[in-house]
Every structure is written in structure tokens, then in C-alpha cells.
Amino acid sequence: MAEVRVPVIKPHGHSLEKDVDYKAGVISGLVGSAISALAVMFTTIGTDQDFFLLPKLTALLALPVDVAEGALGIIIGIVSLLILGVIFGLVFAGIHTLLTTSYSLISSIVLGLIYGFGLWFATFLILGPIAGSEIAERIGPEIALPAFLILGLILGFYPGFRIPKES
Numbered sequence: 255m256a257e258v259r260v261p262v263i264k265p266h267g268h269s270l271e272k273d274v275d276y277k278a279g280v281i282s283g284l285v286g287s288a289i290s291a292l293a294v295m296f297t298t299i300g301t302d303q304d305f306f307l308l309p310k311l312t313a314l315l316a317l318p319v320d321v322a323e324g325a326l327g328i329i330i331g332i333v334s335l336l337i338l339g340v341i342f343g344l345v346f347a348g349i350h351t352l353l354t355t356s357y358s359l360i361s362s363i364v365l366g367l368i369y370g371f372g373l374w375f376a377t378f379l380i381l382g383p384i385a386g387s388e389i390a391e392r393i394g395p396e397i398a399l400p401a402f403l404i405l406g407l408i409l410g411f412y413p414g415f416r417i418p419k420e421s
Contacts, residue, residue: 274351276344278415283343284336285415286408290401291335297397309335311389339405342373346409363410370406374399 291308298307309331313322316334321327346369354361378398382390390398 274347275412275415276347278412279343279345279347280340281343281415282409282412283339283341283346286343286405287336287339289408290339290405291332293404294393294397294401297401298393301397303392306331307392308389311387311392314388315385342405343409343412347412350412357413359411359413362413363407366406366408366410366412367403368406369409370402370404371399373405374402378402 294308295305299305304310306328309328310322311331312334313327313331317327317330322331346366349369350362350365353365374395378390378395381387
């Protein structure tokens, strides 16, 4: 279940099947989302806001204010951020497999940074304001962009999270 073969057309019509390592995508997504969320949480302290502002605002997307502001809201917010990280990691694993022909660390990191910037642009600058999310207003793009780039950087280490096949 960890690997799916994706047919890819090479130049000259030759086909090649490549393996998507979804376990590595899950691991890199979890690590990336945890570290980027912590970066935001520590940065919000420096702006005289609550350390748990990000998980509370995330929980506020689905919960009433009184629940989102409490301990349950913080837990649900953190779990939601980790689930989003897993989703982003799985998507990155598929994109990485489709767009690259090797597991070169430099090309993976560059792709990860581009992916992180794209996520920031799509989720923070487009979807957040359209949805009326308080996250876009209270966190601010100057804090969110580095967090998404950290996520993308860690996702770029996806090849390092690959678990070698046993022969």
C-alpha cells in the first residue's frame, strides 16, 4: 500500500514506471507541518500574541469560538495542522515522482521550496481571504510565507525519508 506505480511517458515514447513512496510523503509532511507550525507559534509570541494562536485559529474554521479557544480547540487545531501536513506531503510525493527523474537532493529542495511558495500563494493569499479566515488577517503574510517555505524545504528532503526496498 505504500507504493503506487505511475506510468510516465519519456521522450521518444518509452514508458517508465516510477514508484511513489507515500510513506516518505507522510513522514516529510508530518515533520514539515510540525516544524513550520512551531515556527509560527514561536513567532506569534514575538508579536505579543498567544502561543497557541495558530491552532486556535485553525480550530475556529470548524468549531464555535468558545470551543476553539479552549484546550479541546488547541488539540483539534494541532491535529488539523498535522493532517494538512500529511495531505501536503502526499501531494508533494506524487508531484516529485512525476516531475523528477532522480532523487537528487538539490532538485528536490528547489521543487519543495517552489511547492511551499505555491501553497502559501494558494492557501494564504487566495483561499484564506475568500473564505474570510481570521488566519490570513491575524497571522499575516510576513509570518506565513517563511512557515510555508520551511514546510516546502522539509518536503524537499522527501528522498531522504524514502525507505529502501528490501531485495
